[in-house]
């Protein structure tokens with residue numbers, strides 16, 4: 001019997017188009033001998049076609065397993081995962097908790113710090129606190145990065161070089177989230193590492209990102225096609241091992257399952273590695289680094305999607321004996 005895989009894609013976030021491309025690569029990698037693909041497209045307005053997933057247990061008998069191929073808000077942040085929990089469906093990737101805490105850059109940093117993992121110094125502001133941007137200004141050495149706590153694809157992020165630039169950067173970030181992070185800018189290099197697994201997560205060979213702009217912004221990620229990537233990353237064996245270990249520890253700190261991509265900054269002056277962020281539904285397009293890193297680690301895309309589906313089913317099976325009342 002073929003497994004019936006519901007691939008959900010599109011979605012309401014700014015990463016709608018990226019999601020369409022991720023879904024296409026995932027569908028191309030699903031072996032038609034083993035899987036029957038069911039399409040679930042969510043429009044930018046949030047409308048599902050040809051049908052929605054219903055939140056009732058056993059309400060979706062046509063589906064064996066769900067592969068969410070959505071990025072960002074309402075896809076990667078735990079909301080969709082909540083719907084799939086209500087529906088009692090097995091699904092690929094992180095659960096509700098890991099999805100939502102990983103989406104929030106500030107909560108993620110707090111969890112990492114609690115485990116002694118290195119993250120860059122930062123301050124957090126609510127949009128109400130931003131009125132005093134001059135007071136905020138005196139707190140920092142420049143450059144700093146200003147970010148909405150919950151976003152992706154570098155949307156709403158600015159690199160700020162002086163006090164004069166701070167106000168508009170805070171306003172921009174505040175238009176995307178009520179919680180804003182201001183963090184120390186790291187002068188150095190940027191790396192990514194793929195992690196895969198439930199109880200026993202493994203890290204891939206890491207890659208280096210070479211932004212073509214002042215930082216890895218939206219245009220650089222999706223429009224310019226000028227950013228370079230080096231895979232495996234040119235790091236010493238010790239530094240590769242350290243980065244992989246930090247990736248796995250960060251994955252565990254947010255209680256992730258299934259998969260995630262952990263991103264790093266390496267400060268040139270100190271040679272120190274910092275965890276920048278963790279993405280629980282990383283890009284899966286034909287040029288995305290998550291599948292590429294696994295390919296370089298001996299797991300080509302068809303095997304990777306097999307493994308992700310296996311992990312989804314294992315996690316679902318492990319929960320079946322749990323009781324939800326006395």
Ligand SMILES: Nc1ncnc2c1ncn2[C@@H]1O[C@H](COP(=O)(O)OP(=O)(O)O)[C@@H](O)[C@H]1O
Pocket residue numbers: 120145147151152153154155157183184185186187190211215216217263265276277
């Ligand atoms: N503290 C920092 N120091 C240096 N560069 C940073 C810092 N924070 C972010 N960046 C740059 O901005 C990019 C986007 O920031 P990131 O936190 O990864 O947000 P997103 O979730 O939108 O990808 C990074 O890939 C990196 O190029």
Ligand SMILES: [Mg+2]
Pocket residue numbers: 153154263277
């Ligand atoms: Mg990033």
